[in-house]
Amino acid sequence: MLSSTRLVRAVLPRVHRVPLARCLNTNAPENDTPKTTSFGFRTVPESEKETLVKNVFDSVASSSLGVHRLWKDNLISTLHVAGGTGDIALRILDHAREKYADRETTVEVVDINAQMLKEGFRRFKKTMYHNTPQISFHEANAQELPPSQFLDNTYDLYTIAFGIRNCTSIPDVLKEAHRVLKPGGTFACLEFSKVNNPLLSLAYDQYSFTMIPLMGTILAGDRESYQYLVESIRKFPPQPQFAKMIREAGFTTGEDEDGGAWTDLWGGIACIHKAVKV
């Protein structure tokens, strides 16, 4: 199987930046300039501060979306969407190389935010994938991937991590994902989700609404971005509903239960939804 390019979304580790980029996306999907103006002030992507949130996501990212199973048949072309900074892209390429001696796997990173892409590009310059066909960066809107650039039925794997909740129209993103995937291709989405355990949910809510904006205020001097982050998590559809949306886009998923169409991480704080295009 030859490699086609897949886009990998590496949104995870930069969560305190990406959500802002994402929310900037949702505010003006047509606008291609770096969306710092939506918030009128801080350039989120430039934020350098480590936050608790970032650390949380780092550990989720290290599970690599569980896509390692896909390498059974080698190679993959991956479309990683909303993955400006390239973290997951890098993990995928490293995994292919280290585990399967695969240097044909490609990852195309797509992001609506040019600044994030620049950052990802800079990051990849420090790796061996720079200037190879294995990695490329594209500025595009996940809801409307230009069909001339992103052809139908091209990719083996479509991934998006902590980016889809920031998109204005999730069904459009899913539709595009379905379009560009090959038959047999896999859709994998890592996102914050609903915590079903009532005790954990109570603790998680308290922590989210109290501590996260406070930490944002204290460490980054930016309460609003983190307030947005917490609220956008609550607005995102719970697991069964999102699985239904994925099926409505034409995908086939597992059963509507944990371990089927989705896998909960930490009781549902984050969740990996997987589906296949048949």
Added chain:
Amino acid sequence: MGTKTTPAYEGHIPVNWFENGVLAVGSAFMSLADPRRGDMVAALGETTAGPALPRLRDIMLADPEGRQILKDRPRINSKTVDLDKLATLPEGTFGRAYVTWLERCGVTPDTREPVHYIDDPELAYVMQRYRECHDFYHCIVNLPVSVDAELAVKYFEFANLGLPLAALSAIFGPLRLNSAQRHRLFSEYVPWALRCGGTARSMITVYWERRWEQNVVEMRKELGLVDAPAMKWRKPLTEAKRAAEKQWLGEAVQNGSK
């Protein structure tokens, strides 16, 4: 435990006791770690104000000038204060002294963080007023904006206004000084600050904007103030220059560069 009350004024962020505590501790650490985080120093002041603000408000209410301030709620920033006009006032007036002080220190009246964490709008205004008048206190006792001068003013503010933030700054601030500066602070400036601040009239009742033309020496006598011991004035800060540049750049961008 979450607070869902609606904001009482623009910029108001309601917090419950737990959040207040976390913010107090967090901002304390952050202020010490990075004193340039003005927002953290402000947050520390607000989360630790406690009964000091109602007390200050009552002091204002008991004084005719203070009452007028509470009624008018004047604000101090480069839009409300005509700095150019003040610069034309004769030497020896408070307004002229203020503009001179701003230039000498390289600061503007615009750098004060708005109040967020005080629930009562009137008390929030008292806090805002205190913050915006801080520079006047520097000016009227003739102190610059270096770290040791700031601490001297903090001791003065504590003696005069009784705000916990002033006490906190006074206690922990000296940690950032070297031993020679600390020695000078405690042997010369602190005694002056406590004595002067304690006997002077409450600074929060002074309607500074109505006193631009008043003679400075007379003003000091009226308020019961004496100049601080002489202090070395360093080079002006770049704050004012940077603010001017930023404004110029902002205008240039708006006019079409991208």
